[in-house]
Amino acid sequence: MRALILVMDSVGIGAAPDASLYGDEGAETVGHVARTCVLGQADSNQREGPLRIPNLVDLGLGEACRLATGRVPPGLDGANISPQQFGCASELSKGKDTPSGHWEIAGVPVPFDWGYFPRTIPCFPSKIIERLCKEAALPGVIGNRHASGTEIIDSLGERHMRSSEPICYTSADSVFQIAAHEETFGLERLYDVCAVARRLLDPLNIGRVIARPFVGSSKGGFRRTAHRRDFSVPPPEPTILDACEVDGRDIVSIGKIDDIFAHRGTGRNGRGDSNDALFNCTLDGLNSLADGGLLFANFIDFDTLYGHRRDVAGYAAALEAFDARLPELMARLKSDDLLVITADHGCDPTWSGTDHTREQVPILLRSSAQTSPIGKRVGFSDIGATVAAHLKLAPLRHGVPF
Template sequence: MRALILVMDSVGIGGGPDAALYGDHGADTLGHIAEACAHGAADNDIRNGPLAIPHLVALGIGQACRLATGRTPPALDGPVHSYAMFGCASERSKGKDTPSGHWEIAGVPVPFDWGYFPKTRPCFPKGLVERLCDDAGVPGIIGNCHASGTEIIRELGERHMQSGELICYTSADSVFQIAAHEGTFGLERLYAICALARRLVDPLNIGRVIARPFVGSAAANFKRTAHRRDFSVPPPGQTILDRAADDGRDIVSIGKIDDIFAHRGTGRNKRGDGNDALFDCTLEAIDDLADGGLLFANFIDFDTLYGHRRDIAGYAAALEQFDRRLPELLSRLESDDLLILTADHGCDPTWDGTDHTREQVPILARTSNRTRDIGKRTGFSDIAATVARHLGLPPVAHGSAF
């Protein structure tokens, strides 16, 4: 008897009840992708035609969309497996960021407002910049604004390589991001400076400092690498990972889960460069996961490569590739294992800007021989509550098991 939580990063299924407060009324990541595919707007050399995710449909994702928005997106209607549960959930936390979503999935909603940097240029406090440069021994920073990570590296990467200045930028999330070249600057040096920055931004209540290493020789071929690392604050309460760790359970975290939870209760970590590699890591971990164990995985490409870049066709292709691999995962599960597929927020590729969107998320569960509509859930913490009950762990402080 084991439990697996797989987070399809940013696969939202329609605006939450408070989406208008975030400027996201009408956002619908999966619904808008399916509509674009149905109208030929997501055809390219890699994929074409209606969105083809039959295994997710059989787990109930179309029905989850119907619960969230009142309609089933094109090509997502179909019979649901007898062993599937499906529903949707709206977020209780105040943000629409990665830590808030994941922590709430793990049973800890975020009750406070994060600190954010203003949409000005420069956007970082002068004292913060001076202290960072002095303590890190760098000649200065460049960027100092809200920016797309790929664009700012293309714009400033060559200058950074020549001068040694740090490329520092932020977004609508509560983040301080530092980009540096792996070869000319050094990966370990970048990590050490990010750890320093983590301490410096603590008084500002910033959720994450993110190391954004890149490679290449010039703007035309700069590329971010898989060596990203997030320096997060720890969750403000006991998560389902903490419950499992305290009980001595086998825990495996896949992808950036260990960074999101500040390496607390995350057990053995496996990383991979992209969704396919992360799927391989997940399959390997399932084969080794002990009875009573917990696996927690994040699949990042949907968000980072396609949502933020507003690439509808790329997002659709990534969903279809993920779906094609689901039978490999399902075939490795024992009859008493619990699998939950969900998301942490939206990132609608049809939306204005490049930020996350405040959306409901799907809850798709593979359980024991019964189809069940679990309805609209208030809060992602119902996932943690369900996992705790399934594994016989002490309950988390928030959420109701379904």
């Protein structure tokens, strides 16, 4: 008897009830990707035809979309899907960011507002930058604005390599990102700078400091690497991971889960530089997961490579690639295992801007013990509560088991 939580990062299924407060009323990541593919409006050089994700459909993704929006996206109709198998949830936490979504999935809604940086140039407080340069022995920083990571690295990468000034930027999330060249600046030095920034930004309640290493030699040839590291604040309360650790359970975390939870209760971690590599790590982790254990995985490509870059064709291809590998996972599950597939927020690639979108998320289950319909849930914490009940752990403070 084991439990798995797979987070398809940013795979939202329709605007949350409070989406208008975020400028996201009408956002619908999965639905808009599916409709764009059917209409042939996705880049024809990258794909042709409708979205094909039969395994997710069989798990109830289309019906979860119906719960969230009142309609099933084109091509996602499925027959004889049990209501015990699918549902949807809207977030209680105020942010539409990665830590808030994951913490709430793990049973801890975020009760406070994160700190954010203004859309000015420069956007970071001068005293923070002065202290960062002094304490991290930097000649200065460049960027200092809201930006797309790939674009600002392409624009300022050559200057950074000449001057050793790291590229600092932010987004609509509560985040301070530092990009530096792995070879000319050094990976460990970048991590050290981020650790200093993490300490300096704690009083501002900034959720994450992210190291964004890259390689390449000139504009147009820079590429971010898989050595990203998030320096996050820890969750304010015990999560399902903490509950498992306290009870001596086996824990496997995949991808950036260990960073998101500030390496608290995250057990053995598997890393990969793509969704495909992360799926391999998930299979390996499942093979070694002891009875009573928890595997918690994040699949990041949907969000980072395609959602933020507003690449509909790429997003569709990523969904299809993930779907194609699900049978491998299903074949390795034991009869009493619980599998939950969900998401942490949306990032509609048809939406304006490059930020996350405030959306409901799917809840897709594979469980022989499931007996009652999941339906529409208020809060993601019901997922953590269900996992705790399945693993026969003490109930979490938040959430109601399905």
